[in-house]
């Protein structure tokens with residue numbers, strides 16, 4: 001990356017402070033751009049879902065991995081539950097989605113309450129015990145099946161037929177089959193047993209994206225470890241459960257306790273002999289990168305204070321504008337043969353592109369993904385009828401209370417005084433992009449386009465070729481679209 005007109009910045013910059021200019025390009029199509037991450041994880045997309053309790057669970061992990069990214073399960077979740085989440089993700093199909101399933105006797109009211117958990121807009125009625133053995137799909141229930149029906153009607157009484165496809169059908173064949181039948185959801189069945197579902201849009205996505213898979217061809221998932229408590233025991237358990245990356249995470253990553261924790265995580269990883277990448281943070285300086293790299297981190301997580309749930313900068317005055325933090329840390333990491341994740345502050349596709357131009361190997365997103373069907377929270381509706389999910393920061397009093405649940409009442413109450421995050425915020429679902437895959441489409445189309453503007457076919461090329469300028473507030477404002485006339 002270079003600065004336009006050789007203008008070296010005289011102060012640190014946020015994503016909003018910068019822009020990129022186009023360069024002469026030989027890349028004819030945005031589809032010619034390879035967005036494989038450069039952090040050593042090799043995920044087909046450079047996108048990571050932040051380890052935040054309100055956001056990252058197994059539905060999120062499965063969905064994002066199917067499209068090429070990876071989710072990190074937070075450190076506050078009990079290890080056995082994390083193990084179950086890993087197991088479920090690993091057993092998920094890499095191409096077909098997991099449907100919401102109910103038994104034939106489930107009430108319509110209950111079936112409809114489950115609908116927002118996934119973006120398919122349908123609930124599948126199945127026969128069989130989903131814990132033991134194959135399931136037989138019987139029908140689907142959609143909101144239109146529910147119109148004028150009693151909430152206590154049973155699913156088998158209101159369900160409608162579905163389009164059946166073979167698991168070996170191509171996305172194009174499935175799309176065409178659905179279009180010919182004026183249907184939205186296909187059910188993949190093999191020997192009468194359920195394999196998964198695919199919507200028309202899912203068929204398009206399957207043709208555009210590659211799943212992020214491990215050496216055995218199963219979907220990837222990462223987990224976080226804190227620096228307190230039984231770091232060795234937790235690390236070993238997570239590795240044995242099958243975690244594909246370990247994120248050693250704390251607010252102030254450049255502290256000696258982190259360096260000690262990293263040594264433990266690295267030792268256990270080598271003993272268990274699973275060569276997963278170790279990510280550690282958060283840091284924002286070259287010195288932080290050097291110390292954590294020396295302590296055993298493969299990837300450095302960069303960002304103090306840019307997060308949407310974050311009160312650190314207002315509480316402490318500590319942090320650093322994120323574009324400059326990523327740029328400096330990525331340069332140092334590259335010299336040490338390491339990589340960085342740009343963590344926090346991403347609100348638009350442009351921010352992802354700018355983080356990658358600054359040298360990030362992948363970009364971590366939290367709050368933006370909170371307002372989606374796949375985040376962990378329950379869907380709520382405000383007084384104006386807008387759908388939202390509740391989100392909260394991992395250093396908020398709410399999260400601290402959960403994290404310290406094994407401590408005494410006194411210690412918990414004292415820890416709660418040191419909050420540096422928002423305990424409750426509303427993340428509204430965008431009616432045009434209510435699913436995390438809709439946001440992935442939005443981000444990926446933007447980033448592919450950024451790459452072709454720079455003349456880059458891959459992320460290493462993008463980092464080399466991007467030309468970045470510094471803009472005023474009015475420069476940024478000029479780029480914002482208007483939803484109404486200006487006079």
Ligand SMILES: NC(=O)C1=CN([C@@H]2O[C@H](COP(=O)(O)OP(=O)(O)OC[C@H]3O[C@@H](n4cnc5c(N)ncnc54)[C@H](OP(=O)(O)O)[C@@H]3O)[C@@H](O)[C@H]2O)C=CC1
Pocket residue numbers: 051226227228249250251252255257282303304305306307310312344393394395403418420
């Ligand atoms: N990226 C960011 O800007 C931030 C991210 N977070 C996120 O919140 C989550 C919780 O992190 P965290 O609060 O570190 O909780 P942890 O449970 O990981 O504990 C942090 C440990 O570091 C010690 N510590 C020393 N100095 C600090 C400091 N300035 N801030 C916080 N802890 C300090 C704490 O001791 P003691 O409590 O006794 O002081 C405690 O032992 C993580 O997921 C983290 O990524 C939190 C804040 C900022």
Ligand SMILES: Nc1nc2c(ncn2[C@@H]2O[C@H](COP(=O)(O)O)[C@@H](O)[C@H]2O)c(=O)[nH]1
Pocket residue numbers: 050051052282303305306307308309310311312343344345346364365366367368392393394395396420421422
């Ligand atoms: N200072 C705080 N930072 C937090 C808290 N919870 C999470 N985070 C950080 O934010 C990013 C995600 O950023 P976003 O803008 O995409 O939401 C996350 O990975 C953490 O590093 C918090 O309570 N306080």
